[in-house]
Amino acid sequence: MNEFDKDYWEDQWGDATSGRERQLPVNPYLTAEAAHLPVGTALDAGCGTGTEALWLAEQGWEVTAADISSTALAEAKSRAVTSGVGERVDWVEADLSRWQPGRTWDFVVTNYAHAQIRQLPLYRRIASWVAPGGTLLIVGHLHSHHPDAHHGHDHPEGATATLEGITNLFDSPEWRIDSAYEQVRTVHPGGSPMRLRDVIVRIHRLT
Template sequence: MSTSDAVGAAGPMAATGPIDAATYWEDVYAARPVVTDPRPNVRLTEIVTALPSGRALDLGCGNGADALWLARRGWQVTAVDISSEAVARLTELARARGLDDRVTGEQHDLHESFPEGGFDLITAHYLHTPFDLDRSSVLRNAAQALRPGGRLLVVDHGSTAPWSWNQDPDAHFPTPREVASGIDADPSTWPIERAEPSHRIATGPSDQRAEVVDHILLMRRVA
């Protein structure tokens, strides 16, 4: 469900009719052309570049840009999405780039299942959906899956872009502190390293440009 600026900020239209989340997202990706050179999320490259590589988990990998960027930097990446089409496209992109030994794609409905193992980095970029999703539960599972010293990076929309699928003027964008409160992690074990809004210029699906706000939460597991 997570994607980079040009696609992710545009996102899907609101879900309508009796359709389940997995089918909906399959249709979304089937209707999109394959992105052959996807761009990683800006906040990922800003924050993770200085970190030593290890084992990473990309929650809602979308077009695969973040997973591929991490793999190029030496990370062993598990990338998950609810859409099997998204996972298949990522797997093919990784193979074509000689990164298939560093990227493992898995289909998960995070409402129902979570990848196994421990991770040094877990990222959740724009993990938004028009369907009900207990994000707090998903992020609690993510915090528990961190190895000692590992970090959880959550980047959410903090504003409505002109091209966003959600143009509700009354939409509430949870602050990073609100997201952290929902995770309800003991601060002595999972201290917050960063919790703040940050402004940037984003590019939309038709190359529009606008200032948007990202809500950034970075937590580290110390024990």
């Protein structure tokens, strides 16, 4: 399994930000699943170069955007300067597997984030940062035994999750699962098609 430590992500984002044409538009699951939510405070856990954090800020959210990579955050801050909403985003360099923010948010979203712990323990940690009455949106890479699963975006061991595995984390009176589904889509980073197998879960924290 990849370590997904700071050095790993600095290498990954160093390659990505050297060619800005690789920047993808905002994750479509975020725009669909957050459209009805009342605006408040939001955390983008594993924000990368800030696409989703800036979109949330454009909708009026007060955003905390956390990532382990200083390279990614430098790019995000640069984009924020020209966005007109940079004052709504607080950029935080943090390792999600160890971070103790000491607060909660009305809306917590994580898009394809990986840390030095496996996906389900990571999602459990991120869920603890949701305020009572708030919402958690998980967008992850789907673990599948489908015969063509490896013909798209490749994922190392431990970087994927199943729909059942995620929803089982929230099988308690504290939570209500509002959306839970799998989807296949194609993106074009750098102009080349890449097939993604996604798992999407939106959960409301009741207490």
